[in-house]
Amino acid sequence: MSDAIGVSLLGAGNVGGGVVAALTRGGERYAHHVGRTLELRRALVRDASRPREGIAPHLLTQDVADILADDGTHIVVELMGNEEPAREYIAMALRSGRHVVTANKEVMAKCGTELLALAAEHGVRLLYEASVGGGIPTISPLQRDLLANEITAVTAIINGTTNYMLTEMAQRGAGYEDVLRDAQQLGYAEPDPTADVEGIDASYKLAILCSLAFHVAVTPDDVSRQGIARLSARDFLYASELGYTIKLLASGRMEVGELVATVQPTLIAKDEPLAKVDGVLNAVQIEGDLVGRVLFEGPGAGPAATASAVLADVLDVARDLVAGRTSPVALARPAVRVRPPAEHHSRYYLRVTVSDQAGVLAKIAGALGDNGVSIASMVQFEADVDAGTAELVFTTHRAQGGSLATAITQVAAMEVVREVGNVLPIDGQGGPR
């Protein structure tokens, strides 16, 4: 038996390649930091006959049992993605007494609470820094650096694909279809972009962040989602005139003991730090009762950045192994009531296309007022003169989502209203008006 600490990979694609490359290049440094060498033991792949850069062919296997049977494997690194069989393999590794490091947001979001309990039961650790924000430290700050705080809010841009697209729409005035095509050509968006543009990917990450921030069990089902596909160039133009930009914000907070978790395109004042996070960058802003607001920003994806987070976890476990430390702290994550969107409160942006005739504004204002939604500002933008339509953009004071929805239904039914365009929340951290 070697004196080394053995690491085996489940999955050796892009991120796995990044991990192997970093292990190769940084091996000497890592041995210095840890006190023992890290050794790549096995890698689970779909086709073991295909060579992989940096991995000796005899280390490749198509059977997870080969890895679990290897006594020299102390740490299993899961980089397969998707829910199954990744979840099952993680559970098998934990049961076999292996520490597990994963980058799998879907598994951790959906089954994190159970898997962390399983790890504690078997006296091993399950780490997942790479599951949110690529190389940006996000998990560990919540677990350690900000632990003394009662976290009041987590607000994040945690999907690089959509942030790239929204940045392009804001800066170039381009339309949704155009920027999607560009993003696909650049490799930022998948051929099927659903997981990104519908906010599914972000909802996984937000569930993980909320579980840690608020010490409760949160799954992706607890997150209200709204995608970006309905945003138009005009929304960006109007938002900008009002002093805002539009970001796909992932936001979580506790209100009177209930969770409010949303992923939705949101107007955010241009001078807010999150409004300045552009392109494929990610950023996580955390507010705590002691620390106030802190922001973590950086590249949220990519093999090297993700390897940075994966290996931080591996080194952490390895140092514990060398120091003879075990005893992971079991976590208690009580269930929490999730507040449904109808009970959310926010300021809102509302775009309505109307017949350009007298009395329209009064009617819409009446419907809003009848439902307790108070108008903060209204701007009439020019629209289609030939069609005889005008475009009204309202911002509201803080209103209840359900009341607004009722008002919108009434507005949409009005004969003078051609179309209710986007209804978007306005980030509550302040802002121009």
Place this chain on the structure above:
Amino acid sequence: MSDAIGVSLLGAGNVGGGVVAALTRGGERYAHHVGRTLELRRALVRDASRPREGIAPHLLTQDVADILADDGTHIVVELMGNEEPAREYIAMALRSGRHVVTANKEVMAKCGTELLALAAEHGVRLLYEASVGGGIPTISPLQRDLLANEITAVTAIINGTTNYMLTEMAQRGAGYEDVLRDAQQLGYAEPDPTADVEGIDASYKLAILCSLAFHVAVTPDDVSRQGIARLSARDFLYASELGYTIKLLASGRMEVGELVATVQPTLIAKDEPLAKVDGVLNAVQIEGDLVGRVLFEGPGAGPAATASAVLADVLDVARDLVAGRTSPVALARPAVRVRPPAEHHSRYYLRVTVSDQAGVLAKIAGALGDNGVSIASMVQFEADVDAGTAELVFTTHRAQGGSLATAITQVAAMEVVREVGNVLPIDGQGGPR
């Protein structure tokens, strides 16, 4: 003996008050996170007869021996500030087998390597997250989250006082003396502002960051300092015309195995993330071979924010105590050659007041060229018509500090040159020209 984990304070001023308040308010949560209660055991103060909010009078003592003699004290939290006797008391606490948490940048910068070795020798931990950046996680990300990286550069705004002052100068066009007076009135600057405006405070923090980032022994003496007192409103105006703002940047990097560490007013392109960090905010940007660039931003001072960091360390130690983990990893921090300013390389900004006559530019350009300093741009700004002077602002390509200094000496000696104004480095992360 109580089952609680005992915490004693050295110093109970502003930050101490913040820690006590947080311990009181968060006590139940902390007990939940740790598995045992945290108990305030003793507090060392200068005058034990003066009551302190949240601290029972019988816990106050004027003698550090009372704390070291208390068997119920497991963690000593040092919040006295300044070098002595804080350093001595920390050493005594470590030798007595107590874990120590400190917010003391001066002690950690000047004596960190020795004290960490002392802690390892006695099998206890010495944590200092609060010493840099208030509540912003900066130490722990370098120790853990980014450990897999070879860190290539640390660039930071880590003095809120000067960042407030420079922000005011940039945004209001105010002069140095004016903003200093304002900062003093607001309580952001001390009556004697030397430690802030001369970059001494920032040099302590940079030394700590460089030690961690580059795994070498760095002290404040290794940091080249230049203060902000000579900056004029004109420098901000000219910098802005050229696409830059001016920040007191603390910057550390390794060049061919040698340390380059500086705290100096630096031109930074307006679209850089650090250029947008305004007011009393702090930010630390770290570049690593894997992660690329990550930025941590937040409030860099204040009792509550500092308490957030102090208590993160306390909770970390407490969880280790509960889990029966000890064995701090001894650290090796080899000495490193520090590259002197004459050997630094940078692009530079250079403001020269000259007699407004023909041939002046050629003379100055000649002196720069003779010393191997290549001009990137030159803009003549209007100056004093009555005095017959004009103001020339040069930016250079990358040049050696020593060569530039020689050229400046020659330029300053020219009869046509009335004054060599500021010579400032330009941040090398890119920028308009």
